[in-house]
Amino acid sequence: MPSVSADFDLAIVGSGFAGTLLAMIARRLGLSVLVVERGSHPRFAIGESSTPLANLWLETLADRYDLPRLRPLSQWGSWQATYPQIGCGLKRGFSYFHHTPGQPWRPSPSREEQLLVAASPNDAVADTHWYRPDFDAFLVEEAIREGVEYLDETTLTECRIEADGVHLVGHRKERPLEARAAFVVDASGPRGYLQRALALPEARYEGFPHTRGVFSHFTGVGSWAEAHPVFDSAPFPPDEAALHHVFEGGWMWVLRFNNGITSAGFAEWAHPTAQPTSDPAGAWAEFLNRFPLIRQQFARAQAIRPWNRTEPLAFRTARCVGPRWAQLPMAAGFVDPLFSTGFVLSLLGIDRLARTLEARCPESALAAYETETLADLDATARLIAAAYRVLGRPAAFEALTMLYFASASFAETALRLGKPALAPGFLLRAHPHVGPVMRALLAEAGRVPDAEWIARVASAIEPINVAGLCDPEKRHWYGVDVADLLRSAPRLESSPEAIQAMLRDCGL
Numbered sequence: 001m002p003s004v005s006a007d008f009d010l011a012i013v014g015s016g017f018a019g020t021l022l023a024m025i026a027r028r029l030g031l032s033v034l035v036v037e038r039g040s041h042p043r044f045a046i047g048e049s050s051t052p053l054a055n056l057w058l059e060t061l062a063d064r065y066d067l068p069r070l071r072p073l074s075q076w077g078s079w080q081a082t083y084p085q086i087g088c089g090l091k092r093g094f095s096y097f098h099h100t101p102g103q104p105w106r107p108s109p110s111r112e113e114q115l116l117v118a119a120s121p122n123d124a125v126a127d128t129h130w131y132r133p134d135f136d137a138f139l140v141e142e143a144i145r146e147g148v149e150y151l152d153e154t155t156l157t158e159c160r161i162e163a164d165g166v167h168l169v170g171h172r173k174e175r176p177l178e179a180r181a182a183f184v185v186d187a188s189g190p191r192g193y194l195q196r197a198l199a200l201p202e203a204r205y206e207g208f209p210h211t212r213g214v215f216s217h218f219t220g221v222g223s224w225a226e227a228h229p230v231f232d233s234a235p236f237p238p239d240e241a242a243l244h245h246v247f248e249g250g251w252m253w254v255l256r257f258n259n260g261i262t263s264a265g266f267a268e269w270a271h272p273t274a275q276p277t278s279d280p281a282g283a284w285a286e287f288l289n290r291f292p293l294i295r296q297q298f299a300r301a302q303a304i305r306p307w308n309r310t311e312p313l314a315f316r317t318a319r320c321v322g323p324r325w326a327q328l329p330m331a332a333g334f335v336d337p338l339f340s341t342g343f344v345l346s347l348l349g350i351d352r353l354a355r356t357l358e359a360r361c362p363e364s365a366l367a368a369y370e371t372e373t374l375a376d377l378d379a380t381a382r383l384i385a386a387a388y389r390v391l392g393r394p395a396a397f398e399a400l401t402m403l404y405f406a407s408a409s410f411a412e413t414a415l416r417l418g419k420p421a422l423a424p425g426f427l428l429r430a431h432p433h434v435g436p437v438m439r440a441l442l443a444e445a446g447r448v449p450d451a452e453w454i455a456r457v458a459s460a461i462e463p464i465n466v467a468g469l470c471d472p473e474k475r476h477w478y479g480v481d482v483a484d485l486l487r488s489a490p491r492l493e494s495s496p497e498a499i500q501a502m503l504r505d506c507g508l
C-alpha cells in the first residue's frame with residue numbers, strides 16, 4: 001500500500017526558500033499544500049546575497065500574506081535581534097576590485113581600479129547574505145507550522161498531468177508514494193524536476209556567452225580591507241558587502257557570514273567547445289594562481305565542503321507554465337550570480353504566482369505569468385551578457401553597473417512610495433522611455449568605443465538617477481546620500497516631504 005495517498009490543492013516540488021515561501025502563502029490563501037523534497041534540511045544551497053529590492057519583496061510578501069515571523073529576515077538589524085541563531089552575513093553594499101592576471105592589485109589615488117556602491121546607510125537596515133542551510137531549514141519549520149504537509153527524502157518517478165489533477169508517483173525512504181494535486185509548482189531549481197519529467201524544451205538567451213561557475217564554502221578567508229588599509233573613509237567596509245574581484249572574462253564573489261564561513265566562487269567565460277571542468281579543485285587552484293592578491297586572501301582558506309561546478313551556468317526553459325503546472329523563476333531559468341538577481345526574480349515570481357493561485361489559475365493569468373517570467377530572465381541576460389563584454393575594462397564596467405544600480409534603486413524607491421507603475425518590469429524593461437534606451441545601450445556595450453558609450457550611459461540614466469550615480473566627483477565610492485534622493489523627488493512624481501515620510505517608515 002502506498003504510504004501516502006492524498007488530494008492537495010497544490011503540490012510543490014523542492015523546498016528551497018522559494019518553494020517553502022510559496023507554500024506558506026498558499027496556506028494563507030486557504031489551500032492544502034504538499035511540499036516534496038528529494039533531500040533533507042539542513043542542506044547546502046548556493047544563492048546567498050540579497051539586495052534592497054529582494055528584501056523589499058520579502059517584506060511586502062510577509063505583510064500582504066500575514067507572515068510576520070518572516071519580516072525580521074528582511075534586514076540585518078531585525079534579523080540579528082530576532083533570529084541570531086540563523087547564520088547571516090552583513091551586506092552594506094557591492095564592492096568591486098579590478099584585477100589583471102599576474103599583477104598585484106594596487107589602489108591608486110584616483111581609485112579607478114575599484115568601485116564601492118552602498119545599498120544602505122547603516123547596519124541596522126542593511127541587506128544580508130542568507131546562510132542557506134540555516135535559512136531554508138527555518139522556512140521549512142515555519143511552513144510545517146503553517147500546516148504544509150512536508151515530505152523530505154522523497155524521489156518522484158512520475159508526474160502525470162490529467163484532467164482530474166496532477167498525479168505524483170515516487171517513493172519516500174523506500175516506501176511507495178502517490179499523491180494527487182489540483183496544481184503543481186516546480187521549485188526544484190534549474191533543469192529541475194518538471195523540466196525533465198515533462199521533457200520541456202530549453203531555449204537560449206540571445207547572445208549570451210558560454211559560462212561556468214566553480215564554488216564552495218570556506219573557513220579562514222582573509223579580509224580584503226585589512227590587507228589594503230585604504231578604506232578608512234569608504235562608505236562601508238568593503239568586506240561587509242558582496243565583494244567582487246573582476247577581471248577580463250569573469251569575476252569572483254566573496255560573501256562572509258557571521259559564523260566564520262565564507263562563500264566564494266568564480267564565474268567566467270569558457271570556450272563552448274572546451275571540455276567542462278572535471279577537476280573543480282584544480283580549476284580553483286589555477287584561478288588563484290592567476291591573481292596574486294586574491295591568492296593571498298585565500299592563503300589560509302580551507303574548503304569545508306565538496307566543490308561545486310556548474311557548466312553551462314546559464315539556463316532558460318522555453319515554456320514555464322501549462323495546464324495545472326508552473327515553474328518558479330529559478331526552475332524556469334538562471335543567468336549568472338552577477339548583481340544578485342536570483343532572489344528578487346524568485347520573489348517577483350512568487351508574488352505573481354500567488355496572485356495566479358488566488359485567482360484559481362485561469363489560463364490567461366498563467367500565460368501572463370510565463371510572459372513576465374521569461375521577459376525578466378531575458379532582460380537579466382541582456383544586462384549580464386553586456387557585463388561579460390566589458391569585464392576587464394574598469395570604466396566601461398562601472399558604467400554598466402550604473403545601468404543596474406540606477407534601475408534597481410529607482411524601482412525600489414518607486415515601490416516604497418507606493419508607485420509601482422513608475423517602474424514596470426524587472427530592471428525597468430517595460431518602462432516606455434527608459435526600457436528601449438537601456439536595451440539599445442546594452443546591445444552596444446563593448447561593441448562601440450567605450451568613451452562614447454560611457455557618456456551615453458550618464459544621460460540615459462538621468463530620468464531615473466535617484467542615487468547620485470555617474471558622478472565623477474564621488475571617485476568610484478558611492479555612499480547613500482539622502483540629499484540625492486530628495487533632489488530626485490520630481491523624477492519619482494513625488495515631493496521631498498513624501499520621500500522624508502517614506503524614509504521615516506523605513507526607520508531612517
Ligand SMILES: Cc1cc2nc3c(=O)[nH]c(=O)nc-3n(C[C@H](O)[C@H](O)[C@H](O)COP(=O)(O)OP(=O)(O)OC[C@H]3O[C@@H](n4cnc5c(N)ncnc54)[C@H](O)[C@@H]3O)c2cc1C
Nearest residue numbers: 014016017018038046047048049188189330337340342343
Ligand atoms: C552559483 C550561483 C550563485 C548564486 N548567487 C546568488 C546570489 O548571490 N544572490 C541571489 O539573489 N541569487 C543567487 N543565485 C540564485 C539563487 O541560487 C536562487 O535564486 C535561489 O536559490 C532560488 O531558490 P529556490 O528555492 O527556487 O531553489 P533552490 O535553492 O535551488 O532549491 C531547490 C530545492 O529543490 C530540491 N529538489 C531538486 N530537485 C528535486 C526533485 N527532483 N524532487 C524534489 N526536490 C528537488 C533541492 O534539493 C532543493 O532543496 C545564485 C545561483 C547560482 C547558481
